[in-house]
Amino acid sequence: MKVVMAEPGQYARAAEIGDGLESLQKAVGGLIDCAYPWREKVCIVCNDEGLINGMPMNRAVERYGALAGPFFICGISGENFCSLTDAQVQKYRKMFLRPQIFLHTERGVGYLEYDNVTLPGAPQEAIDQFKKRNGLPEFCCCLLPGTEMPVLVRYGERSYVPLEVRDPGERAEETAGRLNRQLGVTKQQQAAMLWGSMFGWDIPAADPARYDEQGMPKRHGPKHEDRQR
Structure with a gap:
């Protein structure tokens, strides 16, 4: 059966799965449930206990809100599931292409779509934009200097x-690290994004190549005591 698969933190993709119950449950990681957000004869098959079981948040779906865990879109024929047409595959893959990250802000829970060019299926347009940004992501979570506030x-x-720390016992630094792992942001990129957001995007400090794997500035040239030898 030809479907569009949407998994947390991944680009949506066309996939082939079996139409038996075991195959359907395997695709969503557990018991299945269905959502019908559109008039077209298609549906979303998702994990019935995704939120209860604490599965990663996946995508926001009109009329249903946020779905947790993997889901797929397939066609409907009578009382049975069926393959999508090629046109439907293109339509729904485009609709859910980019992964989403869910954020707690002072205005409540929101989400944003993002690109991670290291993931399979990253669009060429996203790769081109990444290069134009000198290897920086579109979004990043940083700690506001002098505070314990994570910010987007x-x-x-x-x-x-400003973002809120929602997980009990999680420090602001851990919140930033967790969100950046979801976004695919390295510590080098995080350091460059922080400086760029404060002092301008064309300064040398906004270049991720100037930082090591821990996000610390690289040493350029010999130290003063070395030069005296």
């Missing part, structure tokens, strides 16, 4: 969105 930074902007 967007490339090219001199502003930020």
Whole structure:
């Protein structure tokens, strides 16, 4: 059966799965449930206990809100599931192409779509934009200097969105690290994004190549005591 598969933190993709119950359950990681957000004869097959079991958040779906765990879109023929047409595969893959990350802000829970060019299926357009940004992501979570506040930074902007630490016992630094892992952001990129958001995107400090794997500035040239030898 030809479907569109949407998994947390991954680009949506066309896939072939069996139409037996065991294959359907394997695709979503447990008991299945169905959602019917559109008039077209298609449905979303998702995990019935995704939220209860704490599965990773996946995508926001109109009329249903956020779905947790993997899901797929397939066709409906009478009382049975069936393959999508090629046109439907293209339509729904485009609709759910980019992964989403869910954020807690002062305005409530929101989500944003993002690109991670290291993931399979990354669009060429996203790869081209990544190169134009000198190897920086579009979004990044940073710690506001002098505070314990995690903030969302967007490339090219001199502003930020404050985020809330929601997980019990999680420190702000851990929140930032967790979100950046979801976004595919390295510590080098995080350091460069922080400086760029504060002082401008064309300064040397906004170049991720200037930092090591821990996000610390690389040493350039010999130290003073070395030069005296």
